[in-house]
Amino acid sequence: MIIKDEIDVKKLVGKRIREYRQKHKMSQEQLSEIIDIDSKHLSNIELGKNMPNPQLLLRIAIAFGIEIKELFEICHLLPDEELKKELLCIVEKLNGEQLRYVYKYIKSFVL
Numbered sequence: 057m058i059i060k061d062e063i064d065v066k067k068l069v070g071k072r073i074r075e076y077r078q079k080h081k082m083s084q085e086q087l088s089e090i091i092d093i094d095s096k097h098l099s100n101i102e103l104g105k106n107m108p109n110p111q112l113l114l115r116i117a118i119a120f121g122i123e124i125k126e127l128f129e130i131c132h133l134l135p136d137e138e139l140k141k142e143l144l145c146i147v148e149k150l151n152g153e154q155l156r157y158v159y160k161y162i163k164s165f166v167l
Contacts, residue, residue, distance in 0.1 A: 067104025068130040074102040091115040
């Protein structure tokens with residue numbers, strides 16, 4: 057995966073947490089109560105101002121019924137140019153059969 061130094065991982069993890077919270081139709085107040093933190097602290101995490109410690113990451117993951125690693129699956133949140141570079145790196149590693157399959161799959165979404 058390509059992540060340049062200027063990409064703020066705290067912001068991306070915060071966006072990922074907000075994404076899960078919204079997917080579960082929770083308010084910040086509801087989630088902060090479940091994970092036992094102040095809603096202002098959760099707001100700062102979602103804004104990328106604070107990075108949750110490992111114990112808090114675990115409580116967040118449990119609240120969403122996921123593994124902690126899923127909170128770090130942030131590639132889809134990268135800027136468009138970074139996503140294009142990432143896709144090109146992936147495509148370069150494909151063999152002929154895989155390349156044809158991926159082409160058909162992507163084409164079905166684009167057209």
